[in-house]
Amino acid sequence: MNLVIPKEIRKYIDNQNFQIDLIGKSNAKKMILDDCVLKIESSSDEVKNEVLMLNWWNNYHLPVPEILENIQVEGINYLLMEKLKGDPSYEVIVRRSTEDLIELLADSLKLLWNVDITHCPSSQLLEDKLAAAKERVEKNLVDVNDADEGTFGEDGFNSPETLWDWLDNNRPEEEKLVLSHGNFSLPNLIASGSYLTGFIDLGQSGVSDIYKDVALCYRSLLDNLRGKFGVLRTYTEYEVENYGKLFFQKIGIEPDWDKVKYYILLDELF
Ligand SMILES: Nc1ncnc2c1ncn2[C@@H]1O[C@H](COP(=O)(O)OP(=O)(O)O)[C@@H](O)[C@H]1O
Ligand SMILES: [Mg+2]
Secondary structure, eight states, X not given: OOOOOOHHHHHHHTTOOEEEOOSXXXXXXXXXXXXXXXXXXXXXXXXXXXXXXXXHHHHTTOSOOOEEEEEEETTEEEEEEEOOSSEETTHHHHHSXXXXXXXXXXXXXHHHHTSOOTTOSOBOOHHHXXXXXXXXXXXXXXXXXXXOTTSBSTTSBSSHHHHHHHHHHTOOSOOOEEEEOSSOOGGGEEEETTEEEEEOOOTTOEEEEHHHHHHHHHHHHHHHHTTTTSOSOOOOHHHHHHHHHHHHHHHTOOOOHHHXXXXXXXXXXX
């Protein structure tokens, strides 16, 4: 990694110990320091949106890290933010219980649904997402190897283009709009004990259909319980399914499986 860090940032971090994060999936490099986190990545619309929404969420007193500094140098964005106390939320399963984690996830979703979106500066409506997905498909940016098993290949879509066409032709009829995190997976919620300390990774946040976050949260919960990421104890498939049901009970929504599937498939293009 190029460790030439601009002086505006260095004044905060010189003399601090740091680790490089290995959990996040994006191309961003994350330095986890003693009391702050530095995210370094090429400037992009998503990075701009992350900064915009961190500030907007903060104004609404939603729990997100405070931005300490954000600068661009030669096309690289340096986002220095407060380090949230706690651990990625899947640790709640180990430290407390699976029920506590599901409660935390449901409360976190509801917290966002209660926000007045009238003046939200970021639109992440289906129309916006499909346009952004098309651009990614055309630029060959979709990583088919990163998709859920079966999405592409023999039993699935034969290319990102065919998946995009399917999504375009099978748009859900209506959107129920809420404030969406946009990448609502367990590592993007930080928890201490069984309490949420905050949300991170807001690059895709904005106004979206309620199922954008519900679907990604549900998938992330089940993937973690099935041991996809190698942590935790293993659950039987029966237990996993029951926890899935409990999740929908806690959020108080009768599952619309077509929408769950749709929003998971849409995410495969990002
Ligand atoms: N402000 C923060 N406070 C605490 N941990 C953080 C913070 N920002 C990032 N991290 C840690 O770094 C990981 C990756 O950061 P994230 O912003 O989610 O990047 P990515 O886009 O790669 O997922 C997170 O899962 C978390 O463990
Ligand atoms: Mg992340």
